[in-house]
Amino acid sequence: MGMNPFELKPKNIEETYVDIKNLSSKPYNKNSTDPYTKLRVILANGAEFEQVWFGHQLSRRTSDNELRRQVAAIRRSEQQQQKRISSLKPINESILEHTIGYEMLAVDLTIALAKHEENEVVQKALNFALLEDFDHLYRYANLLEEDKGIKAEKLVGKYVEIMPGRPTISEHRHPHDDIRNHITDKDSLLTKLNVGIITAAEQQTMNYYMNNAIFYDNEMGRKLYSEIAMIEEQHVTQYGGLMNTKTTWLECLLMHEYTECYLYYSNYETETDERIKALWEELFEQEVAHLHKAANLLQEYDNKQWEQIIPDGTFPELLKLTPDKEYLRGVIKDSVYLTADKEDYIEAKRLGEDSDFYKFQQIFIKKDADVPSHKVIKNHIAQKGEDYRYQKGEHPTDELNDRKEDNTSVGRITGISDKNND
Numbered sequence: 001m002g003m004n005p006f007e008l009k010p011k012n013i014e015e016t017y018v019d020i021k022n023l024s025s026k027p028y029n030k031n032s033t034d035p036y037t038k039l040r041v042i043l044a045n046g047a048e049f050e051q052v053w054f055g056h057q058l059s060r061r062t063s064d065n066e067l068r069r070q071v072a073a074i075r076r077s078e079q080q081q082q083k084r085i086s087s088l089k090p091i092n093e094s095i096l097e098h099t100i101g102y103e104m105l106a107v108d109l110t111i112a113l114a115k116h117e118e119n120e121v122v123q124k125a126l127n128f129a130l131l132e133d134f135d136h137l138y139r140y141a142n143l144l145e146e147d148k149g150i151k152a153e154k155l156v157g158k159y160v161e162i163m164p165g166r167p168t169i170s171e172h173r174h175p176h177d178d179i180r181n182h183i184t185d186k187d188s189l190l191t192k193l194n195v196g197i198i199t200a201a202e203q204q205t206m207n208y209y210m211n212n213a214i215f216y217d218n219e220m221g222r223k224l225y226s227e228i229a230m231i232e233e234q235h236v237t238q239y240g241g242l243m244n245t246k247t248t249w250l251e252c253l254l255m256h257e258y259t260e261c262y263l264y265y266s267n268y269e270t271e272t273d274e275r276i277k278a279l280w281e282e283l284f285e286q287e288v289a290h291l292h293k294a295a296n297l298l299q300e301y302d303n304k305q306w307e308q309i310i311p312d313g314t315f316p317e318l319l320k321l322t323p324d325k326e327y328l329r330g331v332i333k334d335s336v337y338l339t340a341d342k343e344d345y346i347e348a349k350r351l352g353e354d355s356d357f358y359k360f361q362q363i364f365i366k367k368d369a370d371v372p373s374h375k376v377i378k379n380h381i382a383q384k385g386e387d388y389r390y391q392k393g394e395h396p397t398d399e400l401n402d403r404k405e406d407n408t409s410v411g412r413i414t415g416i417s418d419k420n421n422d
């Protein structure tokens with residue numbers, strides 16, 4: 001029998017509050033902790049950010065003070081959870097090392113969700129952005145070796161390969177090409193969870209880069225963060241665009257709490273670090289309290305039962321991060337040349353000069369040589385004779401196999417790079 005959090009007996013909200021001494025957690029050891037434990041920490045932190053901001057937006061969209069008090073009470077608990085999770089990151093883990101975790105999460109989480117996704121629109125969106133975050137991982141890994149002499153394979157625990165995906169230079173699309181068709185209440189519970197989870201994760205990455213770009217200790221790094229932050233804006237637009245637009249604020253609150261329950265329970269079931277596993281369990285119990293509270297508010301203010309939103313509260317198959325290098329190689333083979341064209345995907349070389357993609361690339365990229373994600377690789381090659389990679393065998397795409405020259409044409413319109421030749 002699966003777990004149904006609606007069937008558990010909830011604590012009341014005040015019972016979920018901790019005292020100030022317990023607001024921070026003992027950090028993990030960055031050298032001995034499994035990379036997937038670090039990824040779960042990043043993901044849970046992102047889910048709490050989303051939840052806190054959603055709560056604020058809800059509160060600003062209603063004039064009922066009693067409802068606003070109830071939502072503030074839940075939100076206080078979410079804020080405490082976020083502090084306990086984010087303080088797990090140790091002081092000696094740099095922003096850039098942590099960033100490797102962000103992009104690794106974007107890769108392995110996306111694979112985990114895409115593999116079991118039944119909605120074709122959602123699955124295509126996942127596979128599409130997957131190759132872009134995979135490329136970000138490679139660019140940051142080169143910066144890491146260049147600046148700090150650290151090989152990123154140590155940080156990713158050899159779970160993922162590090163090599164070019166769709167080159168970041170090719171990812172700069174017109175904003176019109178990031179909108180996707182949204183899901184509906186007919187979609188499966190797993191699809192709804194997947195969309196909520198990936199949106200929170202990508203949004204967390206976007207926020208992280210928005211805040212941290214300027215703290216990097218050299219210009220090259222600051223510019224690389226800023227460039228990649230622009231792509232995360234595109235990813236958040238894509239994923240946020242998949243969300244069901246036909247729900248009320250309180251239905252949405254219920255779904256948010258349910259998603260948090262599902263995430264913490266998945267974390268609890270898959271965690272290998274005993275101490276952190278106990279934290280996931282405790283936070284799961286708190287989420288059950290939030291969920292029941294949200295169900296009560298839905299009944300009181302919308303006059304709806306939770307079963308009308310989530311007919312079967314039993315968790316679908318849990319989220320499990322596992323290495324899958326072959327899946328990724330398959331997606332590279334199938335789709336590295338694609339760009340987006342409104343809601344669809346198309347090989348970039350099939351687009352003409354009248355396309356939005358071409359238009360935006362012309363506005364944004366005056367010279368390939370100025371693009372930080374390209375420069376970071378050129379610098380690395382100039383310094384060490386080749387780029388940094390952690391690769392098991394040849395790259396699946398011939399054009400991306402050359403370690404002595406950074407490719408700027410895959411997934412792009414050839415005319416642009418010819419015109420703006422560096």
Ligand SMILES: [Fe+2]
Pocket residue numbers: 047048051077078081260287
């Ligand atoms: Fe939470």
Ligand SMILES: [Fe+2]
Pocket residue numbers: 103106132133134136205228232
């Ligand atoms: Fe990324």
Ligand SMILES: [Fe+2]
Pocket residue numbers: 106129133202205231232235
């Ligand atoms: Fe992303």
Ligand SMILES: [Fe+2]
Pocket residue numbers: 051078257260286287290291
């Ligand atoms: Fe919650």
